[in-house]
Amino acid sequence: xxxxxxxxxxxxxxxxxxxxxxxxxxxxxxxxxxxxxxxxxxxxxxxxxxxxxxxxxxxxxxxxxxxxxxxxxxxxxxxxxxxxxxxxxxxxxxxxxxxxxxxxxxxxxxxxxxxxxxxxxxxxxxxxxxxxxxxxxxxxxxxxxxxxxxxxxxxxxxxxxxxxxxxxxxxxxxxxxxxxxxxxxxxxxxxxxxxxxxxxxxxxxxxxxxxxxxxxxxxxxxxxxxxxxxxxxxxxxxxxxxxxxxxxxxxxxxxxxxxxxxxxxxxxxxxxxxxxxxxxxxxxxxxxxxxxxxxxxxxxxxxxxxxxxxxxxxxxxxxxxxxxxxxxxxxxxxxxxxxxxxxxxxxxxxxxxxxxxxxxxxxxxxxxxxxxxxxxxxxxxxxxxxxxxxxxxxxxxxxxxxxxxxxxxxxxxxxxxx
Amino acid sequence: xxxxxxxxxxxxxxxxxxxxxxxxxxxxxxxxxxxxxxxxxxxxxxxxxxxxxxxxxxxxxxxxxxxxxxxxxxxxxxxxxxxxxxxxxxxxxxxxxxxxxxxxxxxxxxxxxxxxxxxxxxxxxxxxxxxxxxxxxxxxxxxxxxxxxxxxxxxxxxxxxxxxxxxxxxxxxxxxxxxxxxxxxxxxxxxxxxxxxxxxxxxxxxxxxxxxxxxxxxxxxxxxxxxxxxxxxxxxxxxxxxxxxxxxxxxxxxxxxxxxxxxxxxxxxxxxxxxxxxxxxxxxxxxxxxxxxxxxxxxxxxxxxxxxxxxxxxxxxxxxxxxxxxxxxxxxxxxxxxxxxxxxxxxxxxxxxxxxxxxxxxxxxxxxxxxxxxxxxxxxxxxxxxxxxxxx
Numbered sequence: 001x002x003x004x005x006x007x008x009x010x011x012x013x014x015x016x017x018x019x020x021x022x023x024x025x026x027x028x029x030x031x032x033x034x035x036x037x038x039x040x041x042x043x044x045x046x047x048x049x050x051x052x053x054x055x056x057x058x059x060x061x062x063x064x065x066x067x068x069x070x071x072x073x074x075x076x077x078x079x080x081x082x083x084x085x086x087x088x089x090x091x092x093x094x095x096x097x098x099x100x101x102x103x104x105x106x107x108x109x110x111x112x113x114x115x116x117x118x119x120x121x122x123x124x125x126x127x128x129x130x131x132x133x134x135x136x137x138x139x140x141x142x143x144x145x146x147x148x149x150x151x152x153x154x155x156x157x158x159x160x161x162x163x164x165x166x167x168x169x170x171x172x173x174x175x176x177x178x179x180x181x182x183x184x185x186x187x188x189x190x191x192x193x194x195x196x197x198x199x200x201x202x203x204x205x206x207x208x209x210x211x212x213x214x215x216x217x218x219x220x221x222x223x224x225x226x227x228x229x230x231x232x233x234x235x236x237x238x239x240x241x242x243x244x245x246x247x248x249x250x251x252x253x254x255x256x257x258x259x260x261x262x263x264x265x266x267x268x269x270x271x272x273x274x275x276x277x278x279x280x281x282x283x284x285x286x287x288x289x290x291x292x293x294x295x296x297x298x299x300x301x302x303x304x305x306x307x308x309x310x311x312x313x314x315x316x317x318x319x320x321x322x323x324x325x326x327x328x329x330x331x332x333x334x335x336x337x338x339x340x341x342x343x344x345x346x347x348x349x350x351x352x353x354x355x356x357x358x359x360x361x362x363x364x365x366x367x368x369x370x371x372x373x374x375x376x377x378x379x380x381x382x383x384x385x386x387x388x389x390x391x392x393x394x395x396x397x398x399x400x401x402x403x404x405x406x407x408x409x410x411x412x413x414x415x416x417x418x
Numbered sequence: 419x420x421x422x423x424x425x426x427x428x429x430x431x432x433x434x435x436x437x438x439x440x441x442x443x444x445x446x447x448x449x450x451x452x453x454x455x456x457x458x459x460x461x462x463x464x465x466x467x468x469x470x471x472x473x474x475x476x477x478x479x480x481x482x483x484x485x486x487x488x489x490x491x492x493x494x495x496x497x498x499x500x501x502x503x504x505x506x507x508x509x510x511x512x513x514x515x516x517x518x519x520x521x522x523x524x525x526x527x528x529x530x531x532x533x534x535x536x537x538x539x540x541x542x543x544x545x546x547x548x549x550x551x552x553x554x555x556x557x558x559x560x561x562x563x564x565x566x567x568x569x570x571x572x573x574x575x576x577x578x579x580x581x582x583x584x585x586x587x588x589x590x591x592x593x594x595x596x597x598x599x600x601x602x603x604x605x606x607x608x609x610x611x612x613x614x615x616x617x618x619x620x621x622x623x624x625x626x627x628x629x630x631x632x633x634x635x636x637x638x639x640x641x642x643x644x645x646x647x648x649x650x651x652x653x654x655x656x657x658x659x660x661x662x663x664x665x666x667x668x669x670x671x672x673x674x675x676x677x678x679x680x681x682x683x684x685x686x687x688x689x690x691x692x693x694x695x696x697x698x699x700x701x702x703x704x705x706x707x708x709x710x711x712x713x714x715x716x717x718x719x720x721x722x723x724x725x726x727x728x729x730x731x732x733x734x735x736x737x738x739x740x741x742x743x744x745x746x747x748x749x750x751x752x753x754x755x756x757x758x759x760x761x762x763x764x765x766x767x768x769x770x771x772x773x774x775x776x777x778x779x780x781x782x783x784x785x786x787x788x789x790x791x792x793x794x795x796x797x798x799x800x801x802x803x804x805x806x807x808x809x810x
Contacts, residue, residue: 038594044618045592067616069621091611091613098622115780116781145750146748146752169748223738224725224727225719249751249753249754249755251746
């Protein structure tokens with residue numbers, strides 16, 4: 001059966017030649033088209049450490065989410081706005097792109113209109129997001145996904161030169177992570193521009209946060225596996241005109257952020273805020289609050305709801321406080337009058353560590369700013385007393401209890417970020 | 419038979435050459451598949467073929483898990499069917515589950531976790547739709563068969579998609595979408611763009627972090643996730659099944675066939691309620707069983723959904739941990755404006771009901787593996803929440 005043998009031989013050669021071409025995608029540029037969804041996913045599954053999965057220019061219409069579970073893989077597009085992964089017609093998946101491998105880099109592309117989160121990175125040791133954009137193209141809408149760029153439970157995170165727009169929770173969110181740098185990013189028209197939650201050793205610098213509901217949030221929240229967030233430096237950022245009405249779905253913690261909040265620090269230990277330019281905020285430029293002020297019940301016995309060791313110095317402040325938002329805004333305005341000052345502290349401290357009402361120096365809120373009119377710059381609301389008995393409350397604009405020296409925090413270290 | 423040719427790829431240079439190859443490749447596959455079947459005696463001892471060193475075969479038939487072409491899902495000798503008390507809802511697909519343990523080896527019993535299966539074990543799950551639910555004789559349309567194979571370095575998952583002719587299923591690591599249509603029990607025409615998950619998404623449900631000692635706080639970062647089986651636990655398998663030679667308890671039958679060792683008598687083993695059988699448990703027990711099987715593969719302390727500390731295993735006794743008045747953490751619009759996962763007595767104010775009832779990818783739970791709402795499961799969860807007293 002010579003003919004048959006020939007067919008088998010040809011077939012064998014064909015299989016040998018065709019298969020590698022079909023599966024070994026790393027090194028090729030994947031172009032948009034009807035097969036692209038499958039092509040990209042296949043390449044991500046087969047990529048070995050060190051491989052680059054390159055995406056061509058154009059819009060990729062993706063119905064299925066992408067996921068990368070291998071270590072040390074780079075996914076590279078041709079640039080923000082040039083390579084667009086559009087999930088407008090996404091049929092499944094609570095995020096557009098999920099990374100669970102360690103040491104991966106995503107760079108130079110846009111992820112648009114995902115049904116849930118944009119890019120989620122979970123449990124990775126080492127992740128770089130560089131020149132990546134997460135966007136909901138119709139602008140602020142409650143129906144938009146929660147987080148744009150979303151590393152959680154990670155170690156060694158670099159978010160560099162990225163951008164996010166339209167997230168119904170946070171544009172760039174880093175949660176329950178350690179050693180994090182978020183730099184040179186632009187976040188606009190999200191509920192929260194940048195949110196750092198239950199994380200440690202974090203630098204947020206050189207970013208622009210504008211037209212969000214709140215510009216930059218540093219939170220520590222209860223009921224999460226990892227708690228005790230702190231050692232966060234927020235510096236050299238432009239935090240301007242964050243005045244978009246809050247469009248988060250109720251029930252989420254960010255739904256409580258008043259429209260027009262520049263920087264919000266809630267709970268946390270050791271946060272240093274310096275050399276930022278903060279202004280144009282209808283509620284206030286800087287709000288420092290205990291979790292108790294949210295009015296939410298705390299059922300988690302391990303949770304520490306008080307912000308301590310906060311240091312604010314050498315920032316430039318613009319106008320704020322003429323139109324405070326929401327329930328909190330109303331209460332604050334009732335105590336402070338309008339316009340609200342640039343720094344508003346709820347004044348809620350842990351009675352167990354306070355000595356005659358004052359915290360020991362290392363836990364104290366320290367403010368070192370050159371201001372023209374110190375009497376209009378700051379207020380301690382004494383909010384807990386005010387809630388119980390408004391007449392007994394002693395709100396104070398005195399900066400004297402907040403003077404003093406404090407050692408600068410050490411920079412966050414992320415390998416490869418130098 | 420005609421096997422589906424590999425799809426030509428988008429690169430122009432390859433297209434022409436590719437087109438010629440496609441024909442040849444098809445012939446090759448058809449030849450080898452035909453040979454495999456012709457040569458194989460029907461009742462050979464251990465016909466199953468598994469090479470743990472090789473890349474996974476391109477075609478499901480290569481494993482020889484089924485009699486004939488597998489279209490009627492009759493297992494080969496040594497391949498044992500099983501069922502679970504309460505299943506994961508998968509868009510009303512019928513599921514055919516099988517286990518194959520290498521001859522001479524057994525799984526070790528565990529009262530709580532999935533049994534410790536030996537290397538070389540294959541867990542097999544086929545998803546299918548009836549052609550006409552009113553007439554079982556018309557058979558089923560097989561959509562996909564998922565294999566979970568135990569290698570030396572852990573479990574690996576592979577999705578095989580059945581061809582139109584229903585003669586074989588082809589490995590599709592990137593998953594895909596398949597149109598399925600069937601006639602339901604009332605004679606109504608149903609159709610669905612069924613989603614076959616990709617190989618990475620196995621981790622979305624089967625991925626678990628290594629166990630931490632009691633009281634140790636999880637640290638972020640490099641805890642490598644491992645795939646684990648979900649279905650074959652004592653509490654899910656502890657039930658009777660109609661085997662070819664009559665009914666038997668599955669734990670007893672697995673022991674008898676030496677698939678399992680160390681199992682106690684079935685009365686001594688834990689048993690999960692059957693979600694839709696009131697004789698097997700109270701509303702609470704059945705709702706918790708449904709939540710365990712549909713949610714706890716993610717929402718347990720080591721699962722992919724552990725970030726929010728929600729734990730939906732039926733064994734979790736702390737109401738806050740299983741959602742009672744627990745505020746959402748990263749729900750985004752998935753909160754639907756509701757304040758708590760479970761609001762006792764008020765299903766409509768509970769995020770659970772909102773997310774289990776949604777089919778929007780950005781809202782729905784579970785987030786993988788379904789496009790439809792499990793109306794009956796949702797009704798059970800509603801009933802449970804409605805019956806909760808305020809003080810609970």
